[in-house]
Amino acid sequence: xxxxxxxxxxxxxxxxxxxxxxxxxxxxxxxxxxxxxxxxxxxxxxxxxxxxxxxxxxxxxxxxxxxxxxxxxxxxxxxxxxxxxxxxxxxxxxxxxxxxxxxxxxxxxxxxxxxxxxxxxxxxxxxxxxxxxxxxxxxxxxxxxxxxxxxxxxxxxxxxxxxxxxxxxxxxxxxxxxxxxxxxxxxxxxxxxxxxxxxxxxxxxxxxxxxxxxxxxxxxxxxxxxxxxxxxxxxxxxxxxxxxxxxxxxxxxxxxxxxxxxxxxxxxxxxxxxxxxxxxxxxxxxxxxxxxxxxxxxxxxxxxxxxxxxxxxxxxxxxxxxxxxxxxxxxxxxxxxxxxxxxxxxxxxxxxxxxxxxxxxxxxxxxxxxxxxxxxxxxxxxxxxxxxxxxxxxxxxxxxxxxxxxxxxxxxx
Amino acid sequence: xxxxxxxxxxxxxxxxxxxxxxxxxxxxxxxxxxxxxxxxxxxxxxxxxxxxxxxxxxxxxxxxxxxxxxxxxxxxxxxxxxxxxxxxxxxxxxxxxxxxxxxxxxxxxxxxxxxxxxxxxxxxxxxxxxxxxxxxxxxxxxxxxxxxxxxxxxxxxxxxxxxxxxxxxxxxxxxxxxxxxxxxxxxxxxxxxxxxxxxxxxxxxxxxxxxxxxxxxxxxxxxxxxxxxxxxxxxxxxxxxxxxxxxxxxxxxxxxxxxxxxxxxxxxxxxxxxxxxxxxxxxxxxxxxxxxxxxxxxxxxxxxxxxxxxxxxxxxxxxxxxxxxxxxxxxxxxxxxxxxxxxxxxxxxxxxxxxxxxxxxxxxxxxxxxxxxxxxxxxxxxxxxxxxxxxxxxxxxxxxxxxxxxxxxxxxx
Numbered sequence: 001x002x003x004x005x006x007x008x009x010x011x012x013x014x015x016x017x018x019x020x021x022x023x024x025x026x027x028x029x030x031x032x033x034x035x036x037x038x039x040x041x042x043x044x045x046x047x048x049x050x051x052x053x054x055x056x057x058x059x060x061x062x063x064x065x066x067x068x069x070x071x072x073x074x075x076x077x078x079x080x081x082x083x084x085x086x087x088x089x090x091x092x093x094x095x096x097x098x099x100x101x102x103x104x105x106x107x108x109x110x111x112x113x114x115x116x117x118x119x120x121x122x123x124x125x126x127x128x129x130x131x132x133x134x135x136x137x138x139x140x141x142x143x144x145x146x147x148x149x150x151x152x153x154x155x156x157x158x159x160x161x162x163x164x165x166x167x168x169x170x171x172x173x174x175x176x177x178x179x180x181x182x183x184x185x186x187x188x189x190x191x192x193x194x195x196x197x198x199x200x201x202x203x204x205x206x207x208x209x210x211x212x213x214x215x216x217x218x219x220x221x222x223x224x225x226x227x228x229x230x231x232x233x234x235x236x237x238x239x240x241x242x243x244x245x246x247x248x249x250x251x252x253x254x255x256x257x258x259x260x261x262x263x264x265x266x267x268x269x270x271x272x273x274x275x276x277x278x279x280x281x282x283x284x285x286x287x288x289x290x291x292x293x294x295x296x297x298x299x300x301x302x303x304x305x306x307x308x309x310x311x312x313x314x315x316x317x318x319x320x321x322x323x324x325x326x327x328x329x330x331x332x333x334x335x336x337x338x339x340x341x342x343x344x345x346x347x348x349x350x351x352x353x354x355x356x357x358x359x360x361x362x363x364x365x366x367x368x369x370x371x372x373x374x375x376x377x378x379x380x381x382x383x384x385x386x387x388x389x390x391x392x393x394x395x396x397x398x399x400x401x402x403x404x405x406x407x408x409x410x411x412x413x
Numbered sequence: 414x415x416x417x418x419x420x421x422x423x424x425x426x427x428x429x430x431x432x433x434x435x436x437x438x439x440x441x442x443x444x445x446x447x448x449x450x451x452x453x454x455x456x457x458x459x460x461x462x463x464x465x466x467x468x469x470x471x472x473x474x475x476x477x478x479x480x481x482x483x484x485x486x487x488x489x490x491x492x493x494x495x496x497x498x499x500x501x502x503x504x505x506x507x508x509x510x511x512x513x514x515x516x517x518x519x520x521x522x523x524x525x526x527x528x529x530x531x532x533x534x535x536x537x538x539x540x541x542x543x544x545x546x547x548x549x550x551x552x553x554x555x556x557x558x559x560x561x562x563x564x565x566x567x568x569x570x571x572x573x574x575x576x577x578x579x580x581x582x583x584x585x586x587x588x589x590x591x592x593x594x595x596x597x598x599x600x601x602x603x604x605x606x607x608x609x610x611x612x613x614x615x616x617x618x619x620x621x622x623x624x625x626x627x628x629x630x631x632x633x634x635x636x637x638x639x640x641x642x643x644x645x646x647x648x649x650x651x652x653x654x655x656x657x658x659x660x661x662x663x664x665x666x667x668x669x670x671x672x673x674x675x676x677x678x679x680x681x682x683x684x685x686x687x688x689x690x691x692x693x694x695x696x697x698x699x700x701x702x703x704x705x706x707x708x709x710x711x712x713x714x715x716x717x718x719x720x721x722x723x724x725x726x727x728x729x730x731x732x733x734x735x736x737x738x739x740x741x742x743x744x745x746x747x748x749x750x751x752x753x754x755x756x757x758x759x760x761x762x763x764x765x766x767x768x769x770x771x772x773x774x775x776x777x778x779x780x781x782x783x784x785x786x787x788x789x790x791x792x793x794x795x796x797x798x799x800x801x802x803x804x805x806x807x808x809x810x811x812x813x814x815x816x817x818x819x820x821x822x823x824x825x826x
Contacts (some may be wrong), residue, residue: 006686008444009453018446018679029442029683031421033431033615035764040422067617068481068660069678075660098640103659147640196679202446204480204617204681227511227560227770244657246516247481247488263769265482266431266609268617270442270683273419351448356676357640 011345014381015353015367016146016323017174018196018203022371025201028277029270036267045257048272051279052207055176055199056191057287058183062210064257065275066248067268070173070194073206075103076248077169077190080218081138083241084108089136089166091115091122093152094145095356096171104140107244112136118148118358119314119325124156131164138167144175144320146197146365147356149313151179151320158186167214173197176207177282178294178322178369189214198294198322199278200370205271207279208250215254218243222251228263294321296412297373300405301366304382307404308389308396313363322369325355328362331394337361340388348384378405424758427794428766428780429559429736430587431609431616435784438614441690442683449680458670461685464692465620468589468612469604470700471596475623477670478688480681483586483607485661486619488516490582490603493631493663494551496654497521502549502579504528504535506565507558508769509584517553520657525549531561531771532727532738537569544577551580557588557733559610559778560769562726564592564733571599580627586610589620590695591707591735591782602627611707611735612691613783618684620692621663628667631656635664641676707734709825710786713818714779717795720817721802721809726776735782738768741775744807750774753801761797791818 013019034041045064052063066073078100082088088109090100093116104111112134116122122141131139139161144151154170161168169190172181176191178198183191189211195201210218221240229236243249247265255262282290298321302312305326313325328337337354341364344350353365368378382401389396426432447454458477465476479486491513495501501522503513506529517524525547529535535554544552552574557564567583574581582603585594589604591611596604602624608614623631634653642649656662660678668675695703711734715725718739726738741750750767754777757763766778781791795814802809 006441006444006457006689008447009451011445011447011451013446013448015448018449018682021446021683023445026443026445026683028419030439031419032424032439033426033434034421034424035426035428036431038422038424038758038764044419068485069681071678072481072485072660075658079658095640099638099659102638102640106655106657106659194679202681202683203679204684225512225515227508227515242519244519245488245492245661246512246519247485247661248658265484266607266616268482268615268684269431270434270439270615270687271617271681274683276419345451351451 010349012350012372012377012380014372014377015351016365017367017369019200019367019370019372021202022200022281024281025274025277028273031273033269037261042261044276045272048276048279049257051276051283052209054283055207055279055287056183056209057181057185058209060183060209060211062215062254064208064253065272066206066208066253067265067271068206069203070192070196070206072248073192073194073208074100074171076250076253077192077208078103078140079107079245079248080243080250081167081169081190081214082107082109085110086137087112087134088138088140089130089134090140091127093120093122093148093150094118094142095147096142096145100140100142100171119150121150121152121315121318124160127157128160131160131166136166138169140169143170143172143181144179146174146323147359149320149323149325149365150315150318151175153318154188155186158188162187175320177287177290178373179320180291183209195275195278198290198369199282201274201278205268205275207275210250218250218254224252224262291321294369294373296408297368297375297378298322298324300378300408301368303408304378304401304405305366308382308386308401322373323365323367325359325363325365328364329394332392336392337364340392343388343391344384347388350381350384375409423762425763425785425790425793427785427790428764429778430780430782432613432780432783432785434615435613435694437694438687438690441686444686446682450674455674457689458685461689461692462670464689464696465622467696468620468692468700469596469622470594470598471622473596473622473624475628475667477621477666478685479619479621479661479666480678480684481619482616483605483609483619486605486607486621487513487584489619489661489663489666490605490621491516491553492520492658492661493656494580494582494603494627495520495522498523499550500525500547501551501553502543502547503553504540506533506535506561506563507531507555508560509555509558513553513555513584532563534563534565534728534731537573540570541573544573544579549579551582553582556583556585556594557592559587559736560772562733562736562738562778563728563731564588566731567601568599571601575600588733590703591786592733593704596622608688608691611703611782612695614687614691618681618688620688623663631663631667637665637675704734707782707786709821710781710788710791711735711737713791713821714781716821717791717814717818718779721795721799721814735786736778736780738772738776738778741777742807745805749805750777753805756801756804757797760801763794763797788822
């Protein structure tokens with residue numbers, strides 16, 4: 001029996017993620033493995049910790065990878081930080097806020113929310129009032145929520161939380177590397193991310209950073225699993241409530257990445273190679289330069305869709321650099337949004353995104369992130385979108401998208 | 414700032430896993446991504462489900478991948494099957510039995526164990542007596558425990574569980590593809606694995622199969638997360654206890670892989686490519702042929718270490734095909750076991766394994782699995798081991814290891 005090899009169709013992934021992976025990351029994954037505790041491997045793990053300290057803009061010793069998708073990182077943070085019964089405050093301004101609520105509930109938290117209308121961000125005053133009212137143990141918040149394209153300002157909110165002695169967790173999956181994120185300067189305790197957005201990698205590894213005070217709280221719940229205990233109860237079992245997950249138990253995972261090198265999972269080494277390369281590329285470029293690049297190409301895409309006569313969704317003052325929501329024109333009629341996406345995919349090999357929940361059928365989402373925060377990717381997408389819209393009978397300005405984007409580029413060249 | 418590329422040292426990984434990845438799997442991971450719901454991607458996911466039905470020897474519709482290491486697969490199974498308070502029976506015959514206990518406890522189970530001495534397997538009669546005494550909801554058991562090299566016979570035990578109406582879960586991570594595993598013929602409800610052993614891939618994706626009755630039980634606990642609900646409560650929220658993990662919630666993951674294509678995590682597509690290729694290679698070879706190959710090369714390695722004058726560990730009647738425990742010779746003295754491993758690694762680029770718990774410092778573990786279940790890998794390892802032992806002053810039969818292995822090969826050629 002002979003089964004065929006993979007025949008992956010060529011795609012330019014201009015949706016809200018995952019996006020086209022930087023070829024240098026794909027090449028890195030082609031490297032052979034070493035053993036889990038090979039000195040080269042543990043040195044490489046230590047190197048990766050350092051690289052992600054730069055990416056997260058932090059001095060946190062506890063900075064490493066969780067072996068799973070960005071969602072695994074979120075759950076690792078929440079299940080390790082939340083003791084059942086804890087009050088948790090989640091400001092919700094899109095789908096991924098709901099996800100934090102969902103996961104925190106499953107961790108046994110008493111979850112309180114404040115909600116901003118979709119397309120807006122949350123005001124610091126609303127967070128302060130809620131903290132005063134609820135007295136939560138943890139504030140959990142998303143930075144960039146691709147479902148609405150909003151980028152939540154965090155400096156003020158984090159300062160408020162810190163004043164009130166509230167721990168903070170932030171999901172920076174969709175924003176990190178393409179929008180400013182200052183873990184230490186803002187004083188955020190735990191941050192998680194993924195590779196498949198601005199970092200230009202594939203999904204499957206979740207970088208995380210943990211402040212000393214959060215690490216101490218997590219360590220106070222450490223229960224090393226039977227079968228690999230040291231024999232010294234004081235070293236292996238802390239008095240705090242055992243974390244409800246083994247796989248996502250950050251107390252054990254810190255000991256796995258740390259000098260103790262405690263056996264836990266078998267490292268997903270190919271994903272570690274990918275994560276290392278994503279960070280290397282970002283550090284070589286410079287974090288500020290990468291953010292500026294996302295701002296440039298995201299700005300060009302925004303100008304381009306407006307230049308085609310389309311309307312961008314949401315509060316543009318708070319838009320993420322790396323994704324834009326575009327109102328689906330009324331003229332397309334029923335199912336027109338999906339017809340346009342299908343035509344872009346089938347005729348041009350370009351993927352743009354649909355939307356969730358209240359925006360489904362009303363908004364496309366177009367990303368410019370990671371490897372695809374590039375001029376040719378932006379112009380090609382706008383050129384193809386113009387053709388597809390015209391074929392669907394939508395009145396578009398001929399050359400208006402590409403022209404408007406070119407103007408943005410000409411301003412910086 | 415310029416950081417170097419990866420410079421992975423050349424290694425022949427002859428430990429208990431992870432092992433050297435088949436180059437065809439590495440090549441597959443070099444493919445570019447498509448979108449998560451690209452028709453090609455969903456077709457490929459469906460194809461992967463079919464391939465793993467063959468690997469698991471099952472007709473189970475619910476056969477797919479969990480995005481994480483093999484440990485993520487174990488926890489997904491247990492957290493989705495166990496309702497807090499359930500009685501769970503775990504026969505323990507090595508470290509990975511302890512891991513099942515650990516995870517089941519964190520899932521809120523009342524865990525009962527029966528233990529076999531390390532180096533032996535569990536008798537069906539002992540399981541039957543424990544089931545009669547405890548009346549568990551679930552029997553959770555390991556097939557191949559690399560910590561002791563034992564391969565637990567499962568046919569009788571699974572039949573007993575079924576007679577008593579007890580659900581069965583099996584961790585086949587270390588054995589699948591190299592030792593017979595008949596999910597349907599044996600009647601095991603849920604089985605999980607990993608790629609990094611006999612399947613010849615990297616860690617980071619966990620194949621799983623779920624029987625119809627187990628899937629029904631899991632579905633009865635479905636709580637689709639807010640933000641992506643259909644609006645029809647009856648479709649989204651079942652009356653059973655919500656599963657304590659979101660990331661590892663098999664009820665939602667079944668809807669993600671199934672016709673509903675419910676959004677959940679962002680698929681770790683590079684790992685899916687790896688998993689697909691691992692399965693393709695195995696299906697092309699034929700499952701029975703792959704098991705026979707592991708038996709041949711594992712047998713040659715066993716004969717080889719014995720031919721060097723070393724003693725194999727444990728009940729050889731129940732040894733896994735793909736790993737052998739070797740008693741560290743007394744003559745080596747303190748730390749000698751580690752000196753030999755270091756010399757093999759540094760001088761020959763060959764990794765063999767140390768051991769956990771009661772066997773630490775007493776037993777090496779040498780694997781012959783996946784891509785490394787090959788004659789040249791076996792003979793090279795034996796030749797190098799002979800040289801290293803001689804240099805350490807251990808009395809070894811010159812050429813005895815390679816010679817004994819050659820005899821095994823000559824019997825089949």
